[in-house]
Amino acid sequence: MSVSKEHWEKVYQSKSPDEVSWYQQSPVLSLQLIENTHLAFNAPIIDVGGGASTLVDELCDAGYSNIGVLDVSANALAHAKHRCASKMCTVEWYEKDITCFKPPHRFALWHDRAVFHFLTSRSDRESYIEVLKQSIEPGGHIIIMTFAIDGPKKCSGLDIVQYDADKLKSELGPGFGLIESGFDVHLTPAGNQQKFAYFRFLAQSELF
Numbered sequence: 001m002s003v004s005k006e007h008w009e010k011v012y013q014s015k016s017p018d019e020v021s022w023y024q025q026s027p028v029l030s031l032q033l034i035e036n037t038h039l040a041f042n043a044p045i046i047d048v049g050g051g052a053s054t055l056v057d058e059l060c061d062a063g064y065s066n067i068g069v070l071d072v073s074a075n076a077l078a079h080a081k082h083r084c085a086s087k088m089c090t091v092e093w094y095e096k097d098i099t100c101f102k103p104p105h106r107f108a109l110w111h112d113r114a115v116f117h118f119l120t121s122r123s124d125r126e127s128y129i130e131v132l133k134q135s136i137e138p139g140g141h142i143i144i145m146t147f148a149i150d151g152p153k154k155c156s157g158l159d160i161v162q163y164d165a166d167k168l169k170s171e172l173g174p175g176f177g178l179i180e181s182g183f184d185v186h187l188t189p190a191g192n193q194q195k196f197a198y199f200r201f202l203a204q205s206e207l208f
Contacts, residue, residue, distance in 0.1 A: 008076065033180075037141040040108075043108035044067075045064060045111065049098065049112060052077075066090055070095075106137040129173070132172075136203045136207070138205065138207075142203065148195040163197055175204050175207035183195060
């Protein structure tokens with residue numbers, strides 16, 4: 001397994017969602033990038049590593065009706081499931097390691113805020129990319145956020161891999177057209193600044 005399930009279960013057993021360093025009260029950047037895709041509200045979306053994030057809540061409230069949330073931690077997903085119990089949208093919950101996920105259908109949008117950068121071995125990154133290729137629709141959008149080249153080198157006590165646009169394009173390989181990219185500074189609950197890079201790609205015809 002690429003990233004220890006036991007590690008993330010312990011994190012969400014010992015801390016509430018608003019205590020972890022990656023907590024966002026509102027995922028403003030993710031919502032803006034998703035809005036930039038001009039997706040139909042019924043288009044299938046998957047939030048990879050969504051866990052206890054409030055992105056699914058915000059998407060439901062915005063009118064998106066076909067959302068999947070994947071995370072390796074059952075404890076993380078339980079928080080989001082509890083919050084979304086009364087939401088008027090369809091949510092598919094996947095308790096899986098992304099590197100061995102078998103998508104039940106393709107998605108129009110793949111959103112990953114800070115999963116890919118935890119994949120420190122080439123084999124895990126290759127598995128992730130293969131799952132991505134199997135999961136995304138032709139012409140679908142891929143949003144990936146990672147720590148920037150001059151951002152943190154660790155998160156939650158784990159090593160990560162930092163990226164810029166050239167490095168990520170090289171990892172993904174052909175078939176992914178970069179549409180937009182940039183940088184963002186995340187302020188942790190403890191008041192620390194973390195520099196992120198964000199990337200939005202389009203799945204091109206050579207993938208299929």
